[in-house]
Amino acid sequence: MRLSAKRVGALSTRHVKHLRHACQDLIDDLGLPPEFTVPLVAERLGERRGRPIVLAPLELGAGSLYGLWLATATADVIAYESRTTRLHQHHIIAHELAHIIHGHHGSHLDGDSSDLYRLFPDLDPALVRGALARSTYADHQEREAETMASLLLMAASRRPPAQPERTAPEAAGLLARLEHSLGRTGRGPG
Incomplete structure (x- = not known):
């Protein structure tokens, strides 16, 4: 049976919606405060996992490896990558945190890991249990x-909506006189 382009598009849209909802559920499970930063997500996730997450800005210089x-x-x-914008850095960090949150697994360095050792020549391979670097967006994990x-x-x-500012008691009298002089009586514009 052949699917029409319209049907394929509908499946794709449903898949995207499902993926967004599943990701949002995982984010909600993190119990983040209303205002947070990407580094705070790393800190909270590390605490939850019982192992620190170290954020390391480096000049990766490996072409498309960010x-x-x-x-x-x-x-x-x-x-x-340390040589990019702050927003891009936060996106990169959030992307790698997402791999951790989803429980993705990378290689266990039994294959070709020359790029890894070129970037980290002093890295002891025995210390690394796994590595996960961005490949292509077509990959399900990506x-x-x-x-x-x-x-x-x-x-x-x-940002949460700004709370209305309260008038300091010492300024309340002045504010009342200003409103009166402008013809406002508290019932809207005069």
Whole structure:
């Protein structure tokens, strides 16, 4: 049976909606405060996992490699490109955090890890249990990580509505006189 383009598009839309809802549920489970930063997510996630998440700005210089998650026996290290904008850095960190939140697994360094050792020549391979570097967006794990990273960044950039300022008692009299002189009686514009 052949699917029409319209049907394929509908499946894709449903898949995207499901992916966004699943990612949002995982974010909600983190119990983040209304105002948070991406580094706070790393701190909270590290506390929850019982192992620190170390954020390491580095000059990765590996072409399209902007971020990388290294899992060692005692900590998770998120290396991110230091020579990019702060917003891009936060996106990279959020992307790698999303891999951790989703429980994605990378290679266990049994294959070709020459790029890893070129970037970290002093790294003892015995210390690294796994490494996960961004590959392509077509990969299922990458779609999950990109979706969650975008949701995290949107939530981190939101600010709760400003609370109305209270008038200090010493300014209340002055404010009342100003309102009176402008013809306002507290019933709206005069």
